[in-house]
Amino acid sequence: MSDIETAVPEQRAAKAGSGTPVAEAGPRLPVVPGFARRTNPEDRSAPPSPRAAGKALRRRVPRTSHSSLVLPAGRPDAVRAVEESNQGRVPGLTPIRVGRMAATPFAFLRGSAGLMAHDLVGTPVTGVAAQLCGDAHAANFGLYGDARGSLVIDLNDFDETVAGPWEWDLKRLATSMVLAGREAGADEETCRRGAYDTVGAYRRTMRLLARMPALDAWNAIADEELVSHADAKDLLGTLERVSEKARNNTSARFAAKSTEDSGDGGLRFVDAPPVLRRVPDAEAAAVAAGLGDYLSTVSEDRAPLLARYAIHDVAFRVVGTGSVGTRSYVVLLLDHRGEPLVLQVKEARPSVLAPHLPAAGFDVPDVVHEGRRVVLGQKRMQVVSDILLGWTTVEGRPFQVRQFRNRKGSVDPAALAADEVDDYGRMTGALLARAHAHSADPRLIAGYCGKNDELDEAVAAFAVTYADRTEADHADLVRAVGTGRIAAEPGV
Incomplete structure (x- = not known):
């Protein structure tokens, strides 16, 4: 082989002619x-940088415009x-869901993601x-546990996850800070400031x-x-208390409280x-x-771990506020020592945001399996996810599968002291x-x-307005419960 044939491309270009380097046509790769x-x-013909493109969007969508709320025509009551x-949903459980939503305006917001998506259109x-x-x-x-048992703090519910306008998540979070602050007894300026600081932390991050x-x-x-980073030092005491509880919130603890000897060397759930x-x-x-199909959706390196557990029992368990009435099971597994692992097998319904995306100018992605949508969305947004996340189908219905009580813990935002509301807003913002930046270019x-702080002020103003709207909606629901128009089972 000649020295020309073995040379790198730049050398070949130089030797091919009279000794003067010859530029290759087009890129090398x-x-x-x-x-x-x-x-x-x-290259002056190149498109603008993502940061410049983002800045240019302000001409079409001024940041101050985010304060507006114009409810669409035909809005359902x-x-x-x-x-x-x-x-x-399971008909016998919907009164529990209504009872939980009727408890407070913040609880109503938690159960009405679809209604807010309708209003956000x-x-x-x-368009980002x-x-x-x-x-x-x-x-x-x-909080939840990572693969090594350490605690991680992040978003932790993805039933409605879908690709869409980042502003919708931010406005929902800011609104919830106002409602949580009001429920906690904070004055109106503290509540508004909680929303303002939420957006400010989002923007700075x-x-x-x-x-x-x-x-x-x-x-x-x-x-x-x-x-x-979030300047949330007033939250330290609360976070330490929540962390201590989370460390004890495990499958073993749940099994100890919720199972009994089955009489055949195993355990079974106790009705409650x-x-x-x-x-x-x-x-x-x-x-x-259904767990057989689930095995093919978890990372292959986790299969030997799951193979060390035997399935002992299945029970139905009511969860959450927005999720009440969906089919949700807990599955008890025991290893060779009788140590428990509890998996949650939770029905995955279509995202309530999906029907509203086209009106906002976004495509609705094709969904192969709703459980898969939830799991992939969660993995895209979290820094660390449950190592046993997966999905399956049970009797024709899609489900997501995850660990139950995986050292989970949470701050109750409606129980925060007044000086903690803005700290919590900054932390969650x-x-x-960070979660959005995994899928959207943070430069844009x-x-x-x-x-x-133009955006901070505008979204905070929106949050106060929508919190007022939510309080009115909640009052309508409470009246309907009182008149018997809709059944509710409070306190469950």
Whole structure:
């Protein structure tokens, strides 16, 4: 082989002619789908940088415009919205859901993500998509255990996750801070400030992530740095108490309280209606059989771990506020020592945001399996996810599967002291920005959000207005319960 044939491309170009280097036609490497295109800062014909493109969006969507709320025509009243959202749920459990939503305006907001999505359609959006939590209220952040048993704090509920306008998550979070603050007894300025600080932390965190190398930004703001980054020192005592409880919130503890000797060397669940009840044999067998398909959806390196557990029992367990009435099971597994692992097999319904995305200018993605949608959305948004996340189908219905009581703990935002409301807002705002930056370019959103507090003020004003709307909706629901228009079972 000649020296020309073995030379690198630049050398071949030089030797091919009279000794003068000859530029190759086109780039040396192809553009590979799934990777970014190479950019040349000297190329004046190149498109604007993401930061500049984000800044340019302000001309079309001024940041001050985010204060507006114009309810769309044909908006369903609150009671009809709740009734419609109850369709497809277990009929005997919907009164529990209504009872929980009727407890407070904040509880109503927690159960009405679909109604708020309906209302957000008429609000300004930049057209920038991110993977959304879909239900990013203040109580959907919390602690959970990672693979090594350490505690992580992040978003922790993804039933409604879908790609859509990042503004929707941010406005829902800000509104929830106002309602949680009001329920906690904080004055109106403290509540507004909680929303304002939530947005400010989101904006500043997005700017920080935009300046970082991509890999560093992906894992940025480790939990030990979060309180300092968010200037949330007033929350330290609360977070320490929640962390202590979370460390004890395990499968073993749940099994110790909720099971009994089965008489055949194993354990079985104990009925505790209406929250926990054992299910008929055929139903239990169908759920257990569904775990076979689940195994193919978890990471292959986890299969040997799950193979060390035997399935002992299945029970139905009522969960959450928005999720009440969906089919949700707990499955008891025991290892060779009799130590328990409890999996939650939870029905995955279509995202309540999906029907409203086209009206906001966003495509509705094709969903292969609703459980898969939830799991992939969760993995896209969290820095660390449950190592046993997966999905399955039981009797034709899609389900997500995850660990139950995986050292989970949460702050009750409606029980915060007045001086903690803004701290909690800053912490959750920072976490939401990090989650969005996993799917949306932080440079683009940071360019739009900017340095000043125009967006903070606008979204805080929206949050107060929508909190007032939610209080009116909640009052309508309470009246309907009182007149018997809709059944409710409070206190469960």
